[in-house]
Amino acid sequence: MFEFPQFSKQSVKNDVLSGLTVALALVPEAVAFAFVAGVDPMVGLYAAFIVGFVTAVLGGRPGMISGATGAMAVVMVSLVAEHGIQYLFAAIMLAGVIQILAGIFKLGKFIRMVPHPVMIGFVNGLAIVIFLAQLGQFKVPDATGALVWMQGPQLYIMLGLVLLTMAIIHFLPKLTKAVPSSLVAIITVTLLVHGLGLDTRTVVDFVRTMSGDANATLAGSLPTFALPEVGFNMETLRIILPYSVILAAVGLIESLLTLTVIDEMTGTRGQGNRECVGQGIANMTCSVFGAMGGCAMIGQSMININSGGRGRLSGITGAVGLLLFILFGSSLIEMIPLAALVGVMFMVVIGTFEWATFKLARKVPTHDFFAILLVTGVTVAFDLALAVIVGVIYSALVFAWEHAKRIYATSHTDQNGSKIYVVNGPLFFGSASHFLELFDAKNDPANVIIDFANSRVADHSAIEAIDTVAERYTNQGKTLHIRHLSPECRSLLKKAGNLVEINMLEDPTYKVATDTLG
Template identity: 75%
Template sequence: MFDIIRHKTASSKADLLSGLTVALALVPEAVAFAFVAGVEPMVGLYAAFIMGLITALIGGRPGMISGATGAMAVVMVALVAEHGVAYLFAAVVLAGILQVSFGLLKLGKFIRIVPYPVMIGFVNGLAIVIFLAQLGQFKVPDINGVLTWLPQDQLALMIGLVALTMGIIHFLPKLTTAIPSSLVAIVTVTLMVVFLELDTRTVLDFLKSMSGDENATIAGSLPSFSIPAVAFNLETLYIILPYSLILAAVGLIESLLTLTVIDEMTNTRGKGNKECIGQGVGNITSGFFGAMGGCAMIGQSMININSGGRGRLSGVTAALTLLGFILFGSAMIEMIPLAALVGVMFMVVLGTFEWASFKVMRKVPKHDAFVIVLVTVVTVFTDLAFAVFVGVIVSALVFAWEHAKHINVEITEDANGWKVYKLNGPLFFGSAADFLELFHNNTDPDDVIVDFQNSRVCDHSALDAIDTLAERYVASGKKLHLRHLSNDCKRLLHKAGDLVEVNLIEDPHYKIGDDKLD
């Protein structure tokens, strides 16, 4: 997966230049997500700076970029519309506290339960989402506020500049990798537009169209500390808690999955629990400094990695450069053509989408191919967290169904004439019903042995099935002997009573997951 990497080693120079490139691409994204959330552009820009800086310094994945994201913005919009931006800041603080708690409890490891097909669907879905988001740059609002395509001549020019940007990014590394090709492409296209006076939309035009304010600008001051202006009582907690829970979950899922993708790209290992803490501290700080918070951004992270950014310096550079743009360089950034930034993001799409999945889906089991397509589609039409949840649930159900079919018995007779059922395969909720159908208590002899040596009793449903089987044989006036059960199983079996044969030498010592043992 992801063979588009052009830089294999880390260096301070690469980190500095890649950080600068990322900062240029962060501006329109932060502004756009701020409008999605229903807040001022500066709220999104501050979030990109704060999240980017803090997660770069203390997060668990060097080289990964965080900032304001669309996945969290769509959750925020309802809270802002109904209760105001102050409640948003309070909700972001609470979400951050939940994320820090998640990290301190070392729960980041649970990202490992996400199956590989879900990961492929995740990156494919995000690639499509990024692509569709860029199409909005080719449209402008008409007099009624409805987005329409640019006039034909402007549309053709923008497409040409996008193609030029993509061409530079693709071919320049064949000549030199001393400077990130994305940065060269942005600077080249910007200079061409300025000196040739080409009529194409810029970052400033985008900001004006989004805000409807002809005096709009990204110029601003340093973010200032402020406690969210909300009442600190149970009523406020009742309002913000549902949003905070969703924001914390969405932020961690997107961040940890992005961390996993970057791990695979760089053949390194990030620290999930540390990243949870970094994301949480970033969101807590955002809430107290008038920012909308955020999480990891796979698009900007891909730009950073492909531009050579590997260390924490790349993320710190991106954040501080963005702050520099806000404080001192707004005029310079506002003149950048949107076409250049769109071209960069289109290259991100090409690098993010797992093209090999088309070939893989013809070779993997049909249910895995279905999960890939399902997660991709759900990501595009709903949101990332829900898509991953659906993918994991479907994968788990398929796993249970497949393993439920593997249970069977070998029937023999011992020297005493007792009938022996030697069980093979896992016994759990999915196979419990089939397990009971393997036995014939009405026709079996007076003494029957069930041997669990080649089986694994997995959950309480399995225990209940064994209890039920024992009850059936007792009701028929027969003796059921259960061999090779773990000590945990023996303690939890009620109806079997003293029918369980104790064999301390041969019986397994595995633990069974059951609430009664906690």
């Protein structure tokens, strides 16, 4: 479970500096998601530290950043509103158990079966969600406390600082890569704002606006251990189980998809099942330390990777750095202009969005391009988990439809007078009805052989189709033989009983997913 890699001075420097950059960017995100969930800001900040630290140590993807996320926060809000925060902690504990079980039973491998168009829709949708979330920073409270869009000099200063941040991040790597450009941009813009006395919103202004407390700060203490104050009985289980299942699913889907994206960016391979266990342990830890739980964050992970962070040390530095800011450096973090963090996140959006999508319209099948748009739209309109589920179901139905049209049979008569049908294409629920039309029981000879050497019996609908064909030949007083079936197919066909005769020749073993993918 634990790794003790050999670090070079260069990798340590990159991981530490990129981790500090991530820690700075985590603050407003954690605070914002805490308010989305309807809990105190410190509950979100503690989650960012705990989830980030535990997954950095135990997770399956070095360099990936985890913390409090909006995808899980929107699930939590109704539970907190109806039953209180203690039930949230209990739900997070159970969600963690479910995630650990998913890792133990090696379910992480199935994320590899998510189609590529769904992956593109996933990253595009999250890029749009991240972008839309940053627009909220361009709103300020009016005299009544309602949030309104910035206007005049305040808006111009905000836009200018955002553009300056983005310019530094874009052009600095062309001069030097000794330090993360995002960190340099944040420090430069912060010094410029306070050196010139520019009137622009800072992190502490954001916290006070969100909380409605003019004296709110980010200063805090270490989280303390305490079991959720709920009755550990069936009534509590009835309340939290639906939320726990959804939280566990959302957390794993977002984490494993982010893991896959980071794999592609770095040319390495993470361990999906280990990540499931790491996420579960992190959420269980959150539940007993007063934190809201979380999962992988694609935005922060992109910041880390683009800043040079590749190892576990980057995630550990980000988490520990965030905790140190809370304990000792809150006054410094509160000084950071929101414009600097917005600029960093805008660059994340630009780097995350798959701009080649617009070129794919004429280069890929129409149904694949529609899958990209579908997943992107559902991610923006609803949430990530639903989007991925919808995308996978849509892709599966398209696959079934396309393959249902590809089953056909060639026939010939052998020297014994038996007619042999050679079936080509998969036999499953989508192609079963067409399969029945391939045979002429009334006019065929007394002995008929169906050869599945080029086909595969896939499901119960296929078994019923073979059973129906066999019955048709039996009713005509004719004998049907089946041959060249794989072992999996023969086991499925036991249901057909004595209606069919199975040739026991060995055939290849077919597998869909193996544990080596985990």
